[in-house]
Amino acid sequence: MKCWQQAGRGISCCAVIAQNKKDRNKIQASGHYSGNWQINGCIYTSELPGETVALVPKIAFKGFKYFFMAKKENKQAGKTAKFLGDLVSFRQSLKLIHWSITGPGSYETHISLDQAIDTLRDVTDRLVETTIAIEGTLDIVVPETIKPEKYIDHIEKFYTHVEETRKIFSESFSQSIIDEFQEGIKQLLYRLKRLS
Numbered sequence: 001m002k003c004w005q006q007a008g009r010g011i012s013c014c015a016v017i018a019q020n021k022k023d024r025n026k027i028q029a030s031g032h033y034s035g036n037w038q039i040n041g042c043i044y045t046s047e048l049p050g051e052t053v054a055l056v057p058k059i060a061f062k063g064f065k066y067f068f069m070a071k072k073e074n075k076q077a078g079k080t081a082k083f084l085g086d087l088v089s090f091r092q093s094l095k096l097i098h099w100s101i102t103g104p105g106s107y108e109t110h111i112s113l114d115q116a117i118d119t120l121r122d123v124t125d126r127l128v129e130t131t132i133a134i135e136g137t138l139d140i141v142v143p144e145t146i147k148p149e150k151y152i153d154h155i156e157k158f159y160t161h162v163e164e165t166r167k168i169f170s171e172s173f174s175q176s177i178i179d180e181f182q183e184g185i186k187q188l189l190y191r192l193k194r195l196s
Contacts, residue, residue, distance in 0.1 A: 076168065080131060081138040083165050087124045087181070088142045090158050091117060094188075096147035097154075105195045112191035119184040127177045134171065152192055159185045 098113040132138060148154035159182060166178045 077135060077138055079165075079168050080135065081140045083168060084124075084128050084131065084138065085140050085142045086158075086161070086165075087120075087127070088140075089145045091120045091124060092142070092145040093148060093154065094120070096145065097151045100147060108195045109192060112188060112195065116184055116188035119187075120181060123177060123181045123184060127174065127181070130171075130174060130177065131169070134174075152189065155185060155189055155192070159189075 094113055094117050098110055098117065101109045101113070128140070162178065162182060162185075166175065169175055169178065
């Protein structure tokens, strides 16, 4: 998508450029397609031969973007909401582990898990609230939480999952919050391995 102020016409314009045949068909079916790139006072100069462009005034673009931007944004919001739900479920899984620990060293393990749960609760809450402030309301669903049998493997795998997924957050302050989450996991792993 490209948006600009149309010189001499007092309007802001947006252009959505087709990336493939499916997109071209959607643009042409929308009725906003123009072969000479001029619609409703908006003019676009093509840089590529055979380029297909949907062209609308920016004021109308909000309702028009459904076939490109809304689909992309909804997909991104879905990934973000799923990730946040995963964080909550992981924290709950630590509580299930906490309740089930018995035997030698169990008291120290209980304390370590409780400290991690408190840390991750605060960090998760901050990340959720910050993300909603940026992206708006999210449909966060917490998946079913199952007590893992090999809890150290479970914690290490979740650390890797966070590292692989965190790129969906572009803001540096969101990344800083995730750093705190990951630090909490690493501290927990250190204590559990030292106590086991």
